[in-house]
Amino acid sequence: MSMNTPADLRYATSHEWVRLDGDIATVGISDHAQEELTDVVFVELPASGRAVDAGDPTAVVESVKAASDIYAPVSGEVVDVNREVEADPSLVNTDPYGKGWIFKLKVTDATHVFKLMDAAAYENHIS
Amino acid sequence: MxxxxxxxxxxxxxxxxxxxxxxxxxxxxxxxxxxxxxxxxxxxxxxxxxxxxxxxxxxxxxxxxxxxxLKSSPLQAAHVALGARLVPFAGWNMPVQYTSIIDEHTAVRTRCGIFDISHMGQFIVSGPNAAAWLNELLTNDIAKLGVGQGQYTLMLNENGGVIDDLIAYRTGEAEFFLVVNASMIDEDFFWMAARQDEQVVLQNESELWAGMAIQGPNAARIFSAVFPNEILPPRNGIMTTAAGSVVCRTGYTGEDGFEFFSPGAEAIGYWDQFLAAGAQPCALGARDTLRLEMGYPLNGSDLSPERTPIEAGLGCFCDLEKGDFIGRETLVRQKSEGPGMKLTAIRYLEKGPPPRSHYPVISAAGNVIGELASGVLSPSLMSGIGMAYLPAEFSTIGTLLSIEVRGKTFPAQVVKKPFYQIPHHK
Structure with a gap:
């Protein structure tokens, strides 16, 4: 398995990644997670404006064989969702850290993002 | 996640x-x-x-x-070397996928796939009374089989409920080869042994045989490449190779193909030869999407001791005229009265999350009328498909329904089986 874990992102133990830009956190699933799922065929996005707590099931990613919840890695309000990934779920497989992002949160407290794992810790977590 | x-x-x-x-x-x-x-x-x-x-x-x-x-297939080392994901299935550690379900599914529909089916069970039934005895235990008329022919059939309980679905092949005038579901080997065997006839020998050879299913439009070509001196039996037929392996022209995908059984120790050699001839390794995940596209039932999901073959739409595999067999009475009654419930094929009308077993089925009036026994996103149709036991009045083709997924409903309708038509079917 070739693992791709960008160093500029933070990671949750439940395999979501977070990219923080000001107080906006973009969330997707890791390369490892998409590789485990394979064949993402459906993405259910949250409603914009929804307030979520860290750990809340916020989106659903489905492969042919299973449905998996995507949890909010930090608390905040959903401010954007990726309609492109809804139309073409395979983007989660082909570009998990880019076009395959799932939703954006306006975070309640940006410092919480830094409590998540860095790339080295996440790689250790999945090895 | x-x-x-x-x-x-x-x-x-x-x-x-x-x-x-x-x-x-x-x-x-x-x-x-x-x-x-x-x-x-x-x-x-x-x-x-x-x-x-x-x-x-x-x-x-x-x-x-x-x-x-967990039991391991004789092919386990090959699966590991190929990077397969192994999962517990029917008490066995079996591959669920190698590359991806869609990729493997497509290989079977367009070229040829090979599945490890070593977990499946094999019984040999022989003796002067073998045919008559099996006819009392199974729904189809085994007397119609000539030597070298096979048939899909079911074993029922006293109430007409399904214990197992299987294929029975006649390998001699008084000898039959039965292939049963992995999860049911013990239960089937005990059921049969408890009803054994003095004139019949019943042997469970499940531990001896490894199995592979080679399925897809290129399957016959691959057979000829591996066995240049053998002739593939006709549809539903069975033959033994010169080396003592068993070849059955049957499968669970709807495609042309064959099922191949060899002693466990020889399995890896044949597996490698089938791969070299062009078969792509395929696993349980694709096996499930392929069989459901054809509307083939999976015992434990679509068949159960509480449902009869009439309800499951398998009445054509039950010969009610051949004489008595276990469960017949219920089938005769259901056939004359019409079954109250029918295993119904349902397809999404638009894009939606993949339907899965136990998702509620909702009538046009908004009532829950059943739940999916099986459901999947069909890789060939790129549409959600499933089967559910529904009250007969909802089983007419074209009936509008919906499937409930996480509290939302998605429009669907009753369709004819199979969901998917094999384009190159002769």
């Missing part, structure tokens, strides 16, 4: 031998184990039917490793 090996098998019914008990694992488990993919975990104290979402912290179950309880 939660990653764990058991989520890989949500569309298959599992039978796990735990503490000597056989437990049926429900199929709608969405999230189960935070453990690594390499840890085959089984459930203990597990509810036999789960319709709500579980998480790994749910007190309803605990996880336990029972690696030593």
């Amino acid at each position: 939660v990653l764990g090996n058991l989520e890989s098998i949500v569309d298959a019914v599992l039978f796990a031998h735990v503490s000597g008990r056989v437990i049926t694992l429900a199929t709608s488990i969405r999230q189960v184990s935070p453990s690594r993919i390499t840890d085959p975990c089984f459930f203990r104290g597990y509810p036999t039917k789960v319709s709500r979402r579980l998480t790994s912290t749910d007190p309803a179950f605990t996880l336990r490793r029972v690696i030593s309880d």
Whole structure:
């Protein structure tokens, strides 16, 4: 398995990644997670404006064989969702850290993002 | 998200031998184990039917490793070398996918795939009374089989409910080769042994035989490449090769192809030859999508001791005129009165989340009228398909229904089986 874990992102133990830009956190699933799922065929996005707590099931990613919840890695309000990934779920497989992002949160407290794992810790977590 | 090996098998019914008990694992488990993919975990104290979402912290179950309880296929080393994901299935550690379900599915529909079916069971029934005895235990008329021919048939309980579906082949005037579901080997054998006739010898040879299913439009060519001096039997036929392997022109995908059984020790050599001739390794995940596109039932999901073959739409495999057999009475009654419930094929009318077993089926009036026995996103149709036991009045082709997924409903309608037409079917 070739693992791709960008160093500029933070990671949750439940395999979501977070990219923080000001107080906006973009969330997707890791390369490892998409590789485990394979064949993402459906993405259910949250409603914009929804307030979520860290750990809340916020989106659903489905492969042919299973449905998996995507949890909010930090608390905040959903401010954007990726309609492109809804139309073409395979983007989660082909570009998990880019076009395959799932939703954006306006975070309640940006410092919480830094409590998540860095790339080295996440790689250790999945090895 | 939660990653764990058991989520890989949500569309298959599992039978796990735990503490000597056989437990049926429900199929709608969405999230189960935070453990690594390499840890085959089984459930203990597990509810036999789960319709709500579980998480790994749910007190309803605990996880336990029972690696030593799992049987391994003679082909296991080949699967590991190919990078397969292995999961517990019917008490076996079996591959669920190699590359991806869609990729493997497509290989079978367009070229040729090879499945390890070593977990399946083989019984030999012989003796002067073998045919008559089997005809009392099975629904189809075995007397119609000439030597070298096979038929799909069912074994029923006294109430007409399905114990197992199987294929019976006549290998001699007084000898039959039965291929049964892996999860049912013990139960089938005990059921038959308890009714054994003095003039019949019943042997369970399941431990001796490895099996492979070679399926797809190129299957016959691959057979000829591996066996240049043998002739593939006709549809549903059976033959023995010069080297003593068994070849059956049957399958579970709707494609042309054959099922091949050899002694376990020889399996890896044949596997390598089939691969070299062009067959692509395919696993349980694709096997499930392929069979469901054809509307073929999976015992444990679509068939159960509470449902008869008439309700399951398998009446054509039940010969009610051949004489008495176990379960016949119920079938005769249901056939004359019409079954109250019918296993109904349902297809999404638009894009939606993949339908899965246990999802509620809703009538046009908004009532819950059943739940999916099987459901999947069809890779060939790129549309959600499923089967559900519904009251007969909702089983007419064209009936509008909807499927409920996570509280939302998605429009669907009753369609004709098979869901998918094989384009190159002769």
